Structure formats: C-alpha cells, structure tokens
Amino acid sequence: MPIDLTDEQRAFERGVEEFCRREAGTREQRGTEPHHPGIYRKMADLGWLAAPIPEEFGGAGGGMVDTCLFLETTARMQAPIGGFTTSIIVAAAYERFGSPDQKKLVLGGVATGSVEAIAMSEPGAGSDVAAMTCRAEPTDGGYLINGQKTWCSNAHLAERILLVARTSGGAGDHNGITMFCVPADAAGLRIHPIDTMGGREVNDLYFTDCFVPGHAVVGRVDHGWHQLMAGLNAERLILAAVMLGTARRAFDDTVTYVSQRHQFGRPVGSFQALRHRIADLATDIECSRLLVYNTAGLVDRDPGTVLRREASMAKLKATETAKRVALEGMQMMGGYGYSTEFDMERLVRASLVSTVYGGTSEIQREIIGRTYGL
Incomplete structure (x- = not known):
C-alpha cells in the first residue's frame, strides 16, 4: 500500500476479501443488479457497514482511510453493494448538519444496513x-x-x-x-x-x-x-476509492488473460505491444492509489478542511484510470472482453459512467484549475 496500514486494517482487508470470495466470488452469487440485499445484510451483520459511522451511533468510528480501504476492496472483489456508496455520502452530510434525532435515525440506520x-x-x-x-x-x-x-x-x-x-x-x-x-x-x-x-x-x-x-x-x-460544498471531500474520495478498486480488478483480470491466452506460439502478454500497455496501466493505477490514500490521510488528520484540489484530483484520476484500464482490458481480451462469460464487460459499464456522476471529469478539471487562480 502507498500508506502504512495498521495490523487491524490489514486484517480487516483480508477478512473482506475472504468474505467476498466466499459469498460473491461467482457471477451467479453476485446476480445481475448492482446491489444484492442478501450480501448487504450479511455485511451489516458483520459490522462492516458501520466502519465509518461514529461510535455513538453504533459504528466503529473509522476514518476516511478505513472507508477507502473497504470501498476499494469490495469494488476489487466485485461485491454487489452499490447502495453503500450513496449511503455513506448521505451519512456524512447528516453527521455534519443533522439534528440529534436525524443523526440517530440515519447514521444508526446505515450502520445496521439501511440504504440512503x-x-x-x-x-x-x-x-x-x-x-x-x-x-x-x-x-x-x-x-x-x-x-x-x-x-x-x-x-x-x-x-x-x-x-x-x-x-x-x-x-x-x-x-x-x-x-x-x-x-x-x-x-x-x-x-x-x-x-x-x-x-x-x-x-x-x-x-x-x-x-x-x-x-x-x-x-x-x-x-x-x-x-454541499462541505461534503466534497467525502463524496469525491468515496467515488475515487470505488473506481480504484474497479481499476485494480480490471487490471488483474487482464493480466491473467494475457498470461494464459496463446497466439503465435506464446502468451499474448509476452508481445511488447501488450507488455508496454500493461506497464502503463500499472503505473496509472499506482498513481491513483497514492493520490486517493494520501488525500484520505489528509482528511483524517484534519476532517474539517475542504480539500477542493486534492479531492477533485483523486476523483478525476481514479475514474479516468478505471475507464482506461477497463477499455484497454476489453481490447486486449478481444471478443472475450465483450462477452458476458467474463467480467470485463461489466467493469467497462461501471467505469464509463464514473467520469460523469459525482461531478464530471470536465468539472473536476475546472475546479482544479481554479485552485491555481485560473
């Protein structure tokens, strides 16, 4: 990882990976919709949805790094819990501005599995x-x-x-x-x-x-x-972390395929044309990880600061990287990348829209440019 994780965070990551592999490891288990209520309920019962919720409302009191770690891992493992993304964006708004009763209702609800x-x-x-x-x-x-x-x-x-x-x-x-x-x-x-x-x-x-x-x-x-402006850090980092995990999954699936697929007597990944594309994608993903977790660390050190430049950079880089990795993966997998037999077509669909929702890439570039007085 580009940041130091505690032993507890590493154990948490392993636990989430193992659960997803067991409960959502196949297309049949995941289903066809972005949100699977049964899998979501099991994660709530394990207390994982409560990770970013303050302890006073039944949560674990985790920070933004913990939240990004969970989102990246579940996205990489393709856990169908699409409802969680909007739920924690909403929870962050109630945590800042909600009345005591609203906080108890919404934050407590998210911790136990409600969708917002x-x-x-x-x-x-x-x-x-x-x-x-x-x-x-x-x-x-x-x-x-x-x-x-x-x-x-x-x-x-x-x-x-x-x-x-x-x-x-x-x-x-x-x-x-x-x-x-x-x-x-x-x-x-x-x-x-x-x-x-x-x-x-x-x-x-x-x-x-x-x-x-x-x-x-x-x-x-x-x-x-x-x-709304006060919640930009959370929203953009949450979306960036999800797409970081999506990019990693698309990359891993691509590397597996080009290592196993043989043409002209050898793995297609051994040809320079593909090997160099893999190298570029790996570099872009690592840049995205550094940016996402560095910004998450800044948020944890000073939760009240609005990081307009850094949060927009993280969202821009992670979503554009995910889109590029998925499209390159589909290209390198040929017809199989387009087939529903493989997961790449789903990853392409998920990544394409990520540069639109939560503030388009064009809007993120505008925000970043303005932070330099332009």
Missing part, C-alpha cells in the same frame, strides 16, 4: 446544481415540495431521500437551497426507474404537493449550497 439516497440533479440542472427549480414552499407545520429530480442513485432501495431543493431565490442562485430528509414512501413522491446499461441504478423522482414537517430540514434553511 441523495437527490440533487434535475433535467435542467446537472453540473450547474444552482439551476435547480424543484421547490419546497413553507406551509403550516412544514413544507410542500413540487418538482422533479433525476439520476437519483439507489432511490428505489432507499429508506430516505436527502433532497436538495430550492426554498428561496431563483434558478442560478446559490443561496436559497435547503436540504430535507424525505421518507422514500412519503405521500406525493413517485420514484420511477431509468433504464441504463448498468441495470437498475438510477431513478426519476416526481414530487407533487409532497409534505414534510419542519423538523425534516437538515441543517439550516437556505444554506444547502454551503453544506
């Missing part, structure tokens, strides 16, 4: 989050929500939606945005699946006079934008 989702994007507001128009209007005892959200990951699995809606101002105004805790079964909320090549992952959310009480506000009214 967050709704920000809209048909006309993607990278430009401030363009949102979904509105929460004050009413007696609470708010009435009307509007649409889209690309909401895991909403169909979630117990609650962390909704980011406009409470004042107009489209383009960074002020006037508020976070709300909305039960997934709330009256006036309809969750509709969006078909994708990755399976059932994302959803449209339609709010029609959906009422939430005043205590559903998470943090402060009209301060949602600043609250």
